[in-house]
Amino acid sequence: MALVVQKFGGTSVGDGERMRTVADYIARTVRRGNQVVVAVSAMGKETDQLLHLASEVSATRPGREMDMLITAGERKAMALLCMALHDQGIPADSFTGSQAGIVTDTDHTRAKIVAVRPDRIRKALDAGRVPVVGGAQGVSVDRDVTFLGRGGTDTTAVALAKALDADACEIYTDVSGVFNADPRIVPEARRLKRLSFEEMLEMNAAGCPKPAMRSVEFARNHGVRLHVRSAFTWEPGTWITEEDASMEQAIVSAVVSDSSEAKLTVTGVPDTPGIAARLFRALADRSINVDMVEQNVSMAGTTDISFTVPHDDLSTAHAVVDGLRVELGAVGVTADPDIATVSIIGAGMKTQPGVTAAMFETLAAEGINIEMISTSAIRLTCVIRSDVAERAVVALHKAFELEAG
Template sequence: MGLIVQKFGGTSVGTTERIQAVADKVKASREDGDDVVVVVSAMSGETNRLLELAEAVHADPPARELDVLLSTGEQVTIALLTMALEQIGCPARCYTGAQVRILTDSSFSRARILDIDAEVLRDDLQEGRVVVVAGFQGVDEEGALTTLGRGGSDTTAVALAAALEADECQIYTDVDGVYTTDPRVVPEARRLDSITVDEMLELSSLGSKVLQIRAVEFAGKYRVPLRVLSSFEPGPGTLITYEDNEMEEPLISGIAFNRDEAKVAVIGVPDTPGIAADLLGSVAGANIEVDMIIQNIGQQGLTDFTFTVHKRDYETTLDLVQRKAEELGARQVVGDDKIVKISLVGVGMRSHAGVANTMFKALSDEGINIQMISTSEIKISVVVDDKYLELGVRALHKAFELENVTPVAELEGLSES
C-alpha cells in the first residue's frame, strides 16, 4: 500500500458530473490499495466570478478581504467531492487550508507556504478515509486566510505530498502530460514519458502552462515524484523526475515560447561602471521584473543596453527608462512589444556541442532574424518578431526531430562541432 496525493484542477471539477467522475477515479485508486489525499481547485470559472463580485463593490478590493472571498471557491469543491465520495461508499473527510493548518506568510494573494501540520490527515488516512483538501489557500500566524496565487493548488498538492512523504503526487488536468511543445502550434508534438525537474522548471518559467513553477520548485526541493495526467483520458502521463538514471538524456526535451515579452533598448549610453544599475534601478523600484539583458561592447565611450520585460509592464518601463536615459545623456531609447521568446530546453545540452548552431541555422533557413540570445546550461532562448512564432517553433521541432518516439541523442554533425 502506498500513499498518493492527487490534485484536480478547475476544469476537472467544473460541473457536478465531473466531480462525480473524479470521485469514481479516487475510489478506484483507493480500491487499488493506496491511501489517497485529494487536493482540488475551485470549479472552473468560479474564481473569476468571485473577483467580479469583489470589483463590483470596491474598485481596488483590500487584499486581506479578497483572500477571504476567493478561498470560498475551493471550499465549495471539497464539500461536493466529499459528498460524492460518501455517496459511492468511499469514506472521506474534507478540510480547508486553515483546518489542516497550512501555515503561510502574510503576503495576501501570493502567500508562500512555511509549514504544514499533517497529523490530522494521517489520523484520517489510518482510519481508512480519503482526505480532501482545499488547494490554493492557507492561514498566517495571525489566523488570517491567505491564498497562494493563480495555480496555487498545484503547490498545495506538492507541499502536502512532501509533508506526508507520499510515494507520488499526481496532477490531473485537461492535458495528458507534458509535450515537446504546444500541440496547437505543432500537431506532431509528442507527449514525453518523463522529464527532469530541471527541464520542467525551465519550461514552466519560459511559458509552459502545464504546471505552476512554484509546484515544480517544491517537487525538486523535497524530491517529490510528480506526474501529470489527464482527468479525461486514461494514460501514464508524464513523470517529472531526477537526472539519476544511467541512460543518456535526450538532447532537447522541449520547446517553450512566451508571447508576453517586450523589449527596451537604450542606445548610446555612457559606458561607465554602474550604468546597468542606474538604468535598471528605477525599473526594479517599480516592482517590474527584467528577463533577458544584453550590453554591447563599448565603443568611443558609449554602449548599447537592451533588456526584456513582461508586455503588461512595457509602457511603464519605457517611460521610466526614457527619463533615466535623459539624465544619463543617452542618444535614444527604443522599444518593441511585437516580439516573442522561443526557448530550447534539454539536459542533454550539457554534454553535446552544436545545439546553438543547429538552432540558429534552422531559424535562418526560414528567414527569421534573431534579435536577442540568452543561454544557460540546459536552455537557449532567442527573441524574434512575433509574426514568426509558429514558423520558428515548427522549424526547431523539425530540426531537432522532436516528433520521433525515441529522440535522437546526437544530430548529424553535432558531436563533431
C-alpha cells in the first residue's frame, strides 16, 4: 500500500463537472489499494474574484482580513470535493490548514510554514478516510488564519508529503508535465520524463511557472519526490527527484523565456565603494526583488549599473532610484520595460565546454542582440528585446536538438 499526496489546482476543479471527475480519479486511486491525502486549490478564478471584491470595499485591505477572505476559496473547494467523494462511496473529511496542523509564521498574505503537525490527518487515514486539505493556508503562531501566497497549494501538498512520509507527491495541473520549451511557442517541445530538483529550480528562476518554486525548494530540502501530471488526461508526467549521478545527463534539458521583468539603468555612477550597497539596500527596504545585475567597466571614474526587476515593481523601483540619484552622484536613471530573458538549462552544462559559444552563435545568426548575461552552474540567461524572445526560443530549441526523442 502506497501513501500518495495529490494536489489539484484551480483549473482541475474549476466547476462541478471537473470536481466530479477529480473525485472519480481519487476514488480509483483508493480502490487500487492506496492511501490518499488531497490538497486542493480554490475553484477556477475564485481567488482573483475575492481579490477584486476586496479592492472594491477597501483601500487598506489589512493582511489579517485578506488572509481570512482569500482562504475561503479553498475551504469551499475542499468541502465540495468531499461531497463528490462521498457520492463515489469514498469516505472523506475536509480540513482547513489549521485543522491539518500546518503552522506558519505571522507574515500575512505570504506566510511561510514553520511546522506541520498532521495528527488529525493520520487519524483520518487510519480510519480509512480520505483527508482533503484546503491548500495555501495555515494557522500562525499567533493563532490567526494565514495565506501562503500564490502557488501555495503546491507547497501545502509537499509539506504534507514530508510530514506523512508519503511515497510521492503528485501535482495535478492543466498541463501533462514539464516541457523542454513552451509548446505554445515550440510545437515540437517534448515532455520531460525526469528532471533533477536543481534543473527544475533553475527553470523556475528562468520563468517556468509550474510547479511553484517554493514547493520545489521544499521538496529538494526534504527529499520529497514530485510527479507533475495532467488532471485532464491522467497520463504519466514528469518526475522531479534528486540528481542521479549514475545516469548520463543531458547537456541542455530545456529552453525557457520570461517577459515578466523590466530593466533599470543608473548612469554615470561614481565608481567608489558603497554606492551599489546604498542603491540595492533602498530597493530591498521597499521589498523589490532584483534579479540580474550588471556593472559596466569604469570609465574616467564613473560606471553604469543595470538591473532587472518585476514589471509590477518597475514604477516603484524607478521612483526609489530617482530619489537616490543626487545622493549617489549619478547622472541619470532610465527604465526599459520592453525586455525579455531567454535561458538554457541543463545539468550536463557543468562539464560540457562550448555551450555558451553555441548559444551566442545561435542568437547572433538570428540577428538577436544580447544586452545582459547571467550564469549559474547549469543555467545561462541572456536579456534580449521582448519582440524577439519567441524567435530566440525556437532557434535555441532547434540548435540544441531538443526536439529529438
